[in-house]
Amino acid sequence: MSMNAALSGLAAAQADISTISNNIANVSTIGFRGSRVEFADVYNSSPYTTSRTTIGSGTQLVRVAQNFGQGNIVTTGNRLDLAIEGQGFFAVQSGASTANAPADLHFTRAGAFEMNAKGNIVNASGETLLGWPVAANGAALNGTFGAAQPINLPQTMGTAERTTEVQMGLHFPVDTAGDLQQDAVPPTAAFDPNAPATYAFSSPMPVRDANGVAQSAKVYFVKTAEPDATSTTTTYEAHVIVNGVEQTAAPAATLNFDENGVMDPAATAFTFGAGALAMSVDMAGSQLSAGRFTVASASDNGKGLSSLSSLSIDQTGTIWATYGAEDRVAMGKVMLASFSNPSGLRVLGNSSFAATADSGSAIVGEPSSQGFGMLRSGALESANVDLTEQLVDLIAAQRNYQASAKALETSKTMMDSIMNIRG
Template identity: 45%
Template sequence: MSMNIALSGLNAARSAISNTSNNIANAETAGYRGARAHFGDLFSSSPFSPVKTQTGNGVELQQIRRSFEQGALENTGNILDMAIEGRGFFTLRDQNGGQIYSRAGAFGMDRDGTIVNNEGLELLTRPVAANGAPLGGGAAQLSPLSIPMKSGTPQATGAADLQVSLPANGPLSTPPFDAADPATYAESTPIEVRGADGTVRDATVYFARTQVPGGGTPDTIYTAHLVVDGTTMTTAAPELTFDADGQMTAPGGPISFTGAGDTIDVDFAGSRLDTGGFAVDRYAHDGRGLDALQGLEVDDQGVIWASYGDQAAQAMGQVALAGFNNEQGLRPLGSASFAATQASGDAMIGGPQTEGLGSLRASALEGSNVDLTEEMVNLISSQRNYQASAKALETSSSLTQTIMNIRS
């Protein structure tokens, strides 16, 4: 019996050392909740033995209880890093669609713009109005938050200004025009043209020299051709006429190019002949693409705001926090995350600073709540207990050996 008692002491001390070692190993793990081993004595009574003469039967590990005290906060500079000050857990969705809970707030965006943690688990948020006011949302109404990389109202290019300097000297181009044959045009330049969805289209303006001074005329004529997405657009009057001084005398306004249901008016005003090479002096157009994501902001209510171009910031969603009646009933899953159980009760979902939940700090992480000094003291104490139990086992073994020697 005494050997079993000593062995239970060894096992208990080993469990305590393992628990303390795990705490020390996770001292730098963001959101980690330190644990403490709790033990109880074993005692069995017999109706045939007086209570005053009975000893215990050893010790057993009853429970590993976690500490949910606040950990230290550290500023990181990453806007999607978030820390909870007070009660609550971040609500995440795992690969199977279930909800898990964590205090580790290191978040970022995946390639689709969805906010995820280091393991790729999606952060769940509550819906909000345009002004950022929460629209409620229980556990069933939570959803992952995907931040669009672009936003806004696109506009197709309908008008463009293109001012060029064309060579005053050079051979005539060979008609008819063919974008694939350099002999049919003298110069070309790509230009930006946007479609109805705001995307940039493949567009090039070609200039074919169709008349040179001589034969009683001092004028030089270049014919303009616009090719968009491989289609040569048509126009009634594509000629650019230049006088002997190199100044453009015609046309008097924009040239309308039509094709594939689109019309683009290109104004070549200010273009001229030059003794040097070809150059684009100016280009502008009225097309507009989608505005790219400029930045994110998380306010103290947990509302995530996205900024696009010169638009006002848009409210995207509110970080959902979860609270539990019995946090000790949560089941650890690793990576500083937990699952709800019958013992913990159902999650109570709310926003920061509501429903008894804590506040949220952006650009910060909550560190482990492990106290290294305390853990080192616990480690020394557990080691001492282990050595004492080992000594008791050794003594019991010696007594047994003595008895065996007497019988022999």
């Protein structure tokens, strides 16, 4: 039996060394929970034996216990990096739930998250962080486990509006000698945006469709008259092209400037297009001036969707997003989960765990509430492994292995001695 006891000691020491080695290997793994091996002695006894004469039969591995103590908090500056100071786990979901196949639900302390193309907050494995919808003040609408859902942050928000009015301020040159691309005044051919000889100047103009998307729009100016012996008026005709299609002006968009370069105030705004592309283009303030053709100002009343510009997560897990120059909006609240017996959780790898009958069902709550830790944004929890302690334990486990090996060698020597006895 001494050889069996020695062999069990070798196996136990090997298990201890393997567990310590795993802890050391993951000392830099975010959210990793260290573990330790627990052993129990082995006795072969019966009702006919007494404890005074019973010799143990070695040791056996009882379990590998997880250490759920707090790890160090390391600041990263990334707003979607989250660390829990205190009790609780993040709940993450792999895949989507269906009527026949519920999504895999995992729990982790690793809070290295990012936003995917769909706007979901996910970890490196693509698992989605779960939370609750919130009211305008950031309070969860329904803080139950069944109400949890993937947290989604849309990249854009707001109401789009199409362009119906455009304002432009233009400076036309007084002297166009050597600066006029059209071949004559008026040009010898009809206006053609693809023929520079048929217009004098052009400029992009801001136009948005009903979805708030900027369109390819340009305004062209054809010089149709210049001062002569009979008139001091300079005249330009405006043409608007949107997405390659000319938008007809009714009446014709004619800009008249007097000898002082002042535009006729009676005709500064013109209507182009019809239906969904109908718009008023107001060129009040345009003038003839020295220098080259320039656009002093150009704006429209169209409105695109506001893009996500900033993000913050407070200590209670409320996610606040700012779109464009608007006020920040509460987008969701991170849910935390705890268990009556965390040691009963099943280890999955990737610093994740699954609930079991031993751990009990998940108990959910908000960060910073009773029984749950505070959430820190821009930080991560490192592995709760003390490297120095692990190295000391490794030395002890190595000596245990050597001692068990020596005991096995001694047992073998004794057996050899018995086998060599001759009558």
